[in-house]
Amino acid sequence: MLSLRMRAEKEGKHVSGAERLVSTPEELHRALRELLKRPREYDKMFITVEEVQSVEVLPRALTIYSHDFRRVEDAHEFAVKKLGEEGIPEKVVRRALELLKAGANPKGGNMRGAVLMDFESGERLEPDRERGVRTVRMDWKDRKGLRKLLKERGIKKHYTDRLMDALVLATKNVHCGVLAELCWSDDPEYTTGYVAGKGIGYVRIKPMKEQGNPLGGRVYFVRRDRLQELIECLESRALIVETL
Ligand code: COA
Ligand code: AMP
Numbered sequence: 001m002l003s004l005r006m007r008a009e010k011e012g013k014h015v016s017g018a019e020r021l022v023s024t025p026e027e028l029h030r031a032l033r034e035l036l037k038r039p040r041e042y043d044k045m046f047i048t049v050e051e052v053q054s055v056e057v058l059p060r061a062l063t064i065y066s067h068d069f070r071r072v073e074d075a076h077e078f079a080v081k082k083l084g085e086e087g088i089p090e091k092v093v094r095r096a097l098e099l100l101k102a103g104a105n106p107k108g109g110n111m112r113g114a115v116l117m118d119f120e121s122g123e124r125l126e127p128d129r130e131r132g133v134r135t136v137r138m139d140w141k142d143r144k145g146l147r148k149l150l151k152e153r154g155i156k157k158h159y160t161d162r163l164m165d166a167l168v169l170a171t172k173n174v175h176c177g178v179l180a181e182l183c184w185s186d187d188p189e190y191t192t193g194y195v196a197g198k199g200i201g202y203v204r205i206k207p208m209k210e211q212g213n214p215l216g217g218r219v220y221f222v223r224r225d226r227l228q229e230l231i232e233c234l235e236s237r238a239l240i241v242e243t244l
Contacts, residue, residue, distance in 0.1 A: 002028060003050045003137050003238065006035040008042035014112065015042055018165065021055065021139040021240055038161075052137065055238040061171040063201035064163075064244070075205050079182060079195050082205075086180040086197035088119050088221050095122040096182050096219040101209075104217045105130050110186045114218035116227070119179050125227055133220070133231055137238040138172040140164060149244055162190070163204075168241050170196040176233035178220045184208035186216030 005019040016039035020031040028049070039045065069075040076097055083093045096117055105111045106129050113132030116125040126132050140146060143164065150159045166183070173181055174197065184193030193208030193216075209215065222230060 001052050001055050001238065003048070003052050004028060004031050004035065005048040005050075005136070006038060007046050008039035009044045009046075010042050015039055018161075019136060019139065021052070021137065021238060052238040055240055056175075057141075057240045057242060058171065058175055059242045061167050061202070061241050061244050062174060062196055062198075064167065064204065065201055066204040066206075068206045072207055072210060075193075075208055079193075079205055079208070082195045082200050082203050083180050083182065083197070083221070086195075086200050086221075088180050092117065092119060092122040092221065093182070096221070100182070100184065100215070100217045100219065103215045104132075104219075110215060111217055114181075114220050116222050116230075117219050118224045119221040120224075123224075125222065125224060127231075132218075133234055135169050135172055135176075135234045137236065138168050139240055140168055141240050141242045146244060153244075166194065167202050170194065170202050171241050172239045173220060173234065174198050175239060176237070177226070177230050178222055178234075180221045181218060182221075183218040184216045186214060188212050188214045 001021055001023050003019065003021055006017065007014060008016040018035050018038050022028045022031050067078060069078065080090055080093045084090060099115065103109045104115050111130060111132040113134035115132055118125055146164060147159050170181055180195065180197035182195050189211065191207035191209055191211055192204055194202060194204050196202045
């Protein structure tokens with residue numbers, strides 16, 4: 001199987017990233033055509049095609065739920081409640097919310113990956129606080145089939161590449177041993193975020209930030225033991241998710 005990854009920059013700044021796992025030359029060409037169209041604006045694009053030796057297959061993704069609120073504050077309170085159901089203490093969730101609101105990169109602004117937060121103490125555990133840790137090498141078995149499935153379930157309007165990419169990422173995180181996740185985008189126009197966990201599923205929450213705000217990020221709540229194994233799984237182990 002091949003891992004196909006695309007990232008694009010504008011004026012030295014990362015603007016878009018996406019990836020696929022493919023098995024045949026036809027799939028590779030189709031995926032490449034799709035990924036080439038992904039970034040809206042860029043002046044440099046990097047494409048990586050890499051052989052992956054072994055791939056795990058997971059039958060189902062986390063279940064999707066959606067909740068809309070009028071105010072960011074209410075959305076954040078709901079996130080505290082849901083993450084509490086997953087066993088993350090309130091004070092730790094509030095620390096994570098404050099971190100993402102302020103910009104989790106100690107040099108200012110966004111990180112290039114996720115914060116790893118000790119779920120008991122709230123301590124940051126990622127080896128590099130500007131970079132964070134990125135979840136890579138995951139994909140759906142059949143993206144076309146997913147559109148059909150969502151249509152059948154009456155939730156077709158929710159289908160976007162963004163949702164599908166984030167859902168497979170959150171599913172891989174839980175599979176690797178992340179206890180729960182908090183996320184909102186750094187896209188100033190996109191205010192829907194989510195919390196995710198094995199028990200609570202993939203819970204879309206809107207609005208997690210005000211329109212026009214360029215700050216975003218991800219916090220993975222983790223156990224501090226076996227951290228290296230967790231990072232290795234997130235970054236290196238390939239995972240295909242079969243269906244919703
Ligand atoms: N954000 C910011 N910078 C990024 C980045 C990201 N997501 N991904 C890559 N970069 C930049 C960094 O400068 C990185 O250097 P670093 O490792 O010191 O941080 C450099 O590109 C090389 O990164 P690398 O990990 O080698 O890239 P890659 O070719 O393996 O591709 C991506 C990884 C781009 C596919 C992956 O990071 C990504 O963005 N995947 C999509 C994530 C997704 O689906 N998110 C959900 C959408 S809601
Ligand atoms: P996005 O959902 O793409 O807007 O990304 C929101 C934030 O998540 C970014 O600012 C990064 O901090 C982080 N991030 C982006 N890609 C990844 C990834 N592959 N794994 C973990 N964190 C990521």
